[in-house]
Amino acid sequence: MSRNTLFDKVWELHKVSSLPGGADQIFIGLHLIHEVTSPQAFGALKDKNLKVKFPQRTIATVDHIVPTDNQTRPFKDNLAEQMINTLEKNCVENKIKFFNIGSGNQGIVHVVAPELGLTQPGMTIACGDSHTSTHGAFGSIAFGIGTSQVRDVLASQTIAMNKLKVRQIWCENKLSNGVFAKDLVLYIIQKLGVKAGVGYAYEFAGPAISALSMEERMTICNMSIEGGARCGYINPDEKTFYYIKDKPFSPKNEDWDKAIKWWKSLKSDKNAIYDDVVKIDASNVEPTVTWGITPAQSVGITQKIPSKLEIDPNDRFIAEEAYDYMNFKPGQLIKNTPVDVCFIGSCTNGRISDLRVAAKVVKHSKVAKNVKAFVVPGSEKVAQEAKKEGLDKIFQDAGFQWREPGCSMCLAMNSDKLIGNQISASSSNRNFKGRQGSPNGRTLLMSPAMVAAAAISGKVTDVRDFIKQ
Amino acid sequence: MNSKFSSPSGKFSIVIGKPLALIGDDIDTDRIIPARFLKSVSFDHLGQAVFADDRKNLNGNHPFDLEKNQGASILVVNSNFGCGSSREHAPQALLRWGIRAIIGESFAEIFYGNCIAIGIPCFTLSKELIKNIQNETNQDNCLFEIDIKESTLKYGSVKLNLEIKNSSKQMFLSGEWDATSTLLANINYIEKKFDELPYTKFNKSLN
Numbered sequence: 310m311s312r313n314t315l316f317d318k319v320w321e322l323h324k325v326s327s328l329p330g331g332a333d334q335i336f337i338g339l340h341l342i343h344e345v346t347s348p349q350a351f352g353a354l355k356d357k358n359l360k361v362k363f364p365q366r367t368i369a370t371v372d373h374i375v376p377t378d379n380q381t382r383p384f385k386d387n388l389a390e391q392m393i394n395t396l397e398k399n400c401v402e403n404k405i406k407f408f409n410i411g412s413g414n415q416g417i418v419h420v421v422a423p424e425l426g427l428t429q430p431g432m433t434i435a436c437g438d439s440h441t442s443t444h445g446a447f448g449s450i451a452f453g454i455g456t457s458q459v460r461d462v463l464a465s466q467t468i469a470m471n472k473l474k475v476r477q478i479w480c481e482n483k484l485s486n487g488v489f490a491k492d493l494v495l496y497i498i499q500k501l502g503v504k505a506g507v508g509y510a511y512e513f514a515g516p517a518i519s520a521l522s523m524e525e526r527m528t529i530c531n532m533s534i535e536g537g538a539r540c541g542y543i544n545p546d547e548k549t550f551y552y553i554k555d556k557p558f559s560p561k562n563e564d565w566d567k568a569i570k571w572w573k574s575l576k577s578d579k580n581a582i583y584d585d586v587v588k589i590d591a592s593n594v595e596p597t598v599t600w601g602i603t604p605a606q607s608v609g610i611t612q613k614i615p616s617k618l619e620i621d622p623n624d625r626f627i628a629e630e631a632y633d634y635m636n637f638k639p640g641q642l643i644k645n646t647p648v649d650v651c652f653i654g655s656c657t658n659g660r661i662s663d664l665r666v667a668a669k670v671v672k673h674s675k676v677a678k679n680v681k682a683f684v685v686p687g688s689e690k691v692a693q694e695a696k697k698e699g700l701d702k703i704f705q706d707a708g709f710q711w712r713e714p715g716c717s718m719c720l721a722m723n724s725d726k727l728i729g730n731q732i733s734a735s736s737s738n739r740n741f742k743g744r745q746g747s748p749n750g751r752t753l754l755m756s757p758a759m760v761a762a763a764a765i766s767g768k769v770t771d772v773r774d775f776i777k778q
Numbered sequence: 779m780n781s782k783f784s785s786p787s788g789k790f791s792i793v794i795g796k797p798l799a800l801i802g803d804d805i806d807t808d809r810i811i812p813a814r815f816l817k818s819v820s821f822d823h824l825g826q827a828v829f830a831d832d833r834k835n836l837n838g839n840h841p842f843d844l845e846k847n848q849g850a851s852i853l854v855v856n857s858n859f860g861c862g863s864s865r866e867h868a869p870q871a872l873l874r875w876g877i878r879a880i881i882g883e884s885f886a887e888i889f890y891g892n893c894i895a896i897g898i899p900c901f902t903l904s905k906e907l908i909k910n911i912q913n914e915t916n917q918d919n920c921l922f923e924i925d926i927k928e929s930t931l932k933y934g935s936v937k938l939n940l941e942i943k944n945s946s947k948q949m950f951l952s953g954e955w956d957a958t959s960t961l962l963a964n965i966n967y968i969e970k971k972f973d974e975l976p977y978t979k980f981n982k983s984l985n
Binding site for chain 1: 802804816821835857861956958964971978981984
């Protein structure tokens with residue numbers, strides 16, 4: 310059993326009681342809600358005649374269903390309009406702070422909370438969205454919950470949960486030029502598989518992790534869930550504190566000094582005990598692209614799609630399903646695969662640094678013929694900053710569409726969808742069958758820089774060739 | 779489907795029903811319920827939409843469409859079932875289709891928790907035994923009986939030991955799997971915890 314890790318310390322601090330049967334009751338310091346997984350929870354609360362216990366600890370925004378082309382209300386899509394409407398009503402009725410479209414603070418919930426300074430080390434954070442693990446980048450313990458648990462958090466600010474084990478993923482050396490956090494996390498998932506993390510919190514550590522910016526760290530923790538780990542985190546350091554300082558909701562004045570002192574005490578101890586430790590050599594990571602239908606089915610850009618025999622016997626069934634669905638042959642190179650759609654955005658890679666690196670690749674170039682390319686900033690703040698830096702112009706000059714913030718084609722709940730068996734190069738997090746809105750649509754996950762390079766080339770290509778130029 | 783639907787409630791220790799095998803590893807919640815069906819403020823319409831895209835692609839040959847599987851209530855799955863999105867719509871769709879218990883090699887964590895929270899007990903078995911019982915579901919008139927208290931599965935003359943988390947088992951046996959009231963019983967401790975946490979004092983605008 311783990312001891313003296315950040316996870317252990319934060320868990321103990323938030324433990325309200327031990328429940329019969331072995332689960333713990335855990336206090337949730339920050340609860341984030343959005344329009345898709347909250348309406349039924351508010352409904353259940355009403356049915357039970359209960360009130361929101363700590364409305365000030367819940368923050369709402371709208372992201373999944375928002376159109377990214379025309380956000381004028383009412384939305385063209387009646388169902389989407391009904392969902393935003395319900396959230397607006399629930400927030401007013403329950404006195405919950407809501408960052409609505411046009412507030413300057415709306416965006417994907419996992420982009421918004423960190424950029425406002427709501428996400429802080431040592432907090433427990435829950436949200437009805439599996440990518441809540443993102444917030445672990447700050448040394449918080451953050452996890453996705455279902456709607457029944459959203460109801461529980463609204464009613465009691467607590468949830469019932471079995472304590473997780475802790476696996477440290479120690480990343481040695483550094484990422485080479487043209488290789489990004491997205492590549493590293495895809496590589497880690499490829500090595501460990503999509504279910505190795507079940508029952509675990511992942512602690513990402515080591516020199517390759519320390520070298521990452523906060524936004525890159527969010528990309529890593531965001532995809533913990535794709536490796537099966539409901540929660541992923543990184544011990545806070547000076548970069549963490551610097552990022553949080555002076556944000557609208559960060560501690561101020563004497564509170565800041567107290568906060569820093571407390572945050573520093575939360576790091577995993579030098580002699581902390583882990584349930585498991587895995588070592589990864591970050592210098593081995595290439596620009597990485599998925600070829601299959603799970604985020605673990607990926608290869609380096611210079612590598613071939615593995616043959617059935619090269620695949621672990623336990624993974625062969627899903628590999629065969631993947632060759633068939635993707636229409637790829639084992640042994641084929643992923644490089645030069647033609648793409649139809651290029652999507653830059655999502656809670657994984659829709660932040661300002663993602664847009665900067667992609668803009669650098671597309672500057673003075675043109676999107677290939679027959680490719681639809683679009684950028685969806687992660688939040689209104691990201692969009693505003695990008696415009697200030699002229700990134701929107703760079704993308705538009707290259708032939709990208711520049712959209713309004715939202716989740717967009719990561720899960721295609723709005724009108725941004727693949728058509729038929731189109732292939733997308735996508736900076737998002739899931740390449741599941743049908744994920745991007747077409748039952749036969751195909752998704753190749755990669756870093757935003759790689760998506761940008763694919764947009765220009767019209768096919769999957771090695772972004773390192775662009776960076777050299 | 780909606781008119782006949784009633785949510786599980788209270789304590790229960792036995793689930794009896796026709797089994798249905800769904801073969802495949804890493805079946806994610808986007809497949810169980812595609813995102814477009816999440817565009818609603820209720821769960822009511824989800825039963826018919828379960829596995830919508832997979833079923834469309836298989837043109838009537840998906841296990842959820844086969845005549846012999848109609849009325850089945852015990853789902854038998856393989857490894858890492860329910861991975862991906864945290865959408866509770868996935869188990870809600872299964873429940874509304876008629877699924878009352880799931881036996882699998884392994885489950886994704888959030889999906890597992892969602893199932894328990896809405897009254898679908900989930901059990902695990904080894905890879906080999908899962909294969910065996912998936913074959914068993916092809917037999918005519920096959921009926922499974924799950925005893926939650928004993929953690930056993932019985933069919934014909936066969937009896938197998940199932941694994942279930944003790945915390946989940948206790949919830950079903952006590953009828954307290956709807957966690958809200960259990961959690962609220964500790965309201966004094968919750969309030970005390972709120973006061974004790976260092977960061978609840980850091981930001982006045984959130985208090």
